[in-house]
Ligand SMILES: Cc1cc2nc3c(=O)[nH]c(=O)nc-3n(C[C@H](O)[C@H](O)[C@H](O)COP(=O)(O)OP(=O)(O)OC[C@H]3O[C@@H](n4cnc5c(N)ncnc54)[C@H](O)[C@@H]3O)c2cc1C
């Protein structure tokens with residue numbers, strides 16, 4: 001049996017992070033990928049979705065030239081954006097990605113890896129062993145038990161980017177990250193989109209007010225948003241998809257299901273190795289190790305955070321734990337904040353807790369908010385929708401930040417840094433930000449927090465006395 005220092009199962013962001021770092025350290029690695037290197041993120045997720053959103057954005061900008069005093073006498077025509085998306089994915093998956101794994105042994109597209117013992121893995125009839133094993137097998141789309149849905153031709157993120165045409169009419173089930181991003185991308189490329197969800201605002205894991213800003217924009221762009229709407233039946237008639245909902249009956253050419261994810265663990269044969277799991281994923285401790293010493297589960301498959309950066313971060317932490325002989329100084333995944341961003345226009349981004357979570361936790365908090373419509377740069381750019389909202393307290397401790405608006409996904413990192421490293425509102429306020437960047441919105445919020453303190457109590461009295 002071939003023996004390695006470590007075996008990685010699954011080559012998405014989590015497995016790639018472990019493999020690239022371990023290869024760089026000169027370790028002997030075997031990485032097994034049943035399908036394509038890059039995993040969900042590169043092949044069917046983050047990358048193609050962002051590329052399609054970009055195509056939609058380009059089309060939308062062209063259609064709105066007149067807002068900038070520019071006449072455009074032609075009309076854009078949607079040709080082959082999905083083909084371009086696939087070309088971009090191929091370009092990234094080629095040498096650019098594979099170079100990092102030159103020093104690892106890769107088994108790609110030869111079948112699924114499964115455990116035959118605690119430290120023995122089999123693929124394509126051959127067995128391999130290692131001291132440390134990293135499971136990084138991700139998730140798959142979850143199809144809800146809506147009557148008829150399993151019997152109609154469905155799109156999920158696994159096949160939507162393989163389509164040849166932009167559908168004339170598209171129904172989307174789900175108003176989360178995937179549903180929202182795909183609704184706007186397809187709508188801006190010409191589809192008539194209706195989206196349905198059981199939650200009461202878009203991007204339901206986030207701040208409600210931010211979800212409403214996005215919903216207003218979607219409605220202005222002609223997207224039908226049906227919140228808190230039960231879907232009773234889905235059927236196919238004469239090649240069309242008919243969806244029966246509490247809000248009425250709707251017909252479309254295609255239906256996209258984006259209703260969350262599930263870990264598919266049966267093929268791994270985890271019971272054979274005694275590795276514990278439940279329906280949320282593989283069970284781990286804070287050090288990302290399963291109940292079997294030396295076997296780690298990183299990324300989406302442990303169900304802790306369904307995000308690429310979290311998957312890569314977990315891969316890095318678990319590898320560092322695996323090579324560290326001191327049991328005390330081990331990295332714990334929940335010592336690190338997990339921000340997230342949804343890449344619609346406007347974008348929504350979150351660091352730390354939301355206002356609702358602050359309320360639920362009984363935290364003595366205050367909200368400070370700056371609107372994009374009150375800042376020169378965002379007005380000049382024609383991007384007045386949105387706000388930066390910070391959950392803080394009178395001492396300036398920062399608990400969370402929600403941003404909805406242009407470049408929210410970039411602005412959020414200042415708040416991630418602040419929360420993780422205990423930087424206060426005062427610190428942000430006295431940090432110069434270049435004018436007129438959109439990031440200056442962050443400083444303006446901190447200034448507002450300070451102004452709220454200095455316009456009452458002793459400060460005005462003392463100022464008057466000592467001026
Ligand atoms: C449409 C869409 C858009 C997204 N956009 C973003 C975004 O903008 N930002 C973000 O942070 N996240 C985004 N995500 C989420 C992100 O894709 C996932 O969080 C990320 O891919 C998880 O990485 P992973 O390595 O844990 O798993 P995956 O990427 O799912 O990779 C797991 C790999 O394991 C392989 N595998 C599974 N079982 C076996 C087996 N038994 N043997 C061998 N190989 C196996 C699979 O083939 C797969 O390649 C998006 C997801 C979707 C669907």
Ligand SMILES: NC(=O)c1ccc[n+]([C@@H]2O[C@H](COP(=O)([O-])OP(=O)(O)OC[C@H]3O[C@@H](n4cnc5c(N)ncnc54)[C@H](O)[C@@H]3O)[C@@H](O)[C@H]2O)c1
Pocket residue numbers: 144145146173174175176177178179181196197198199203204229230231258259260261305306307340341342343
């Ligand atoms: N920009 C990003 O970071 C990004 C983008 C896409 C996906 N992702 C990741 O992928 C994961 C999956 O995304 P997602 O959008 O599939 O899930 P999600 O958990 O974000 O949203 C699920 C949506 O499905 C709806 N829903 C669930 N069951 C339903 C039913 N029976 N009928 C109607 N609506 C129903 C919910 O109301 C909700 O709107 C997310 O957790 C996210 O972390 C991230």
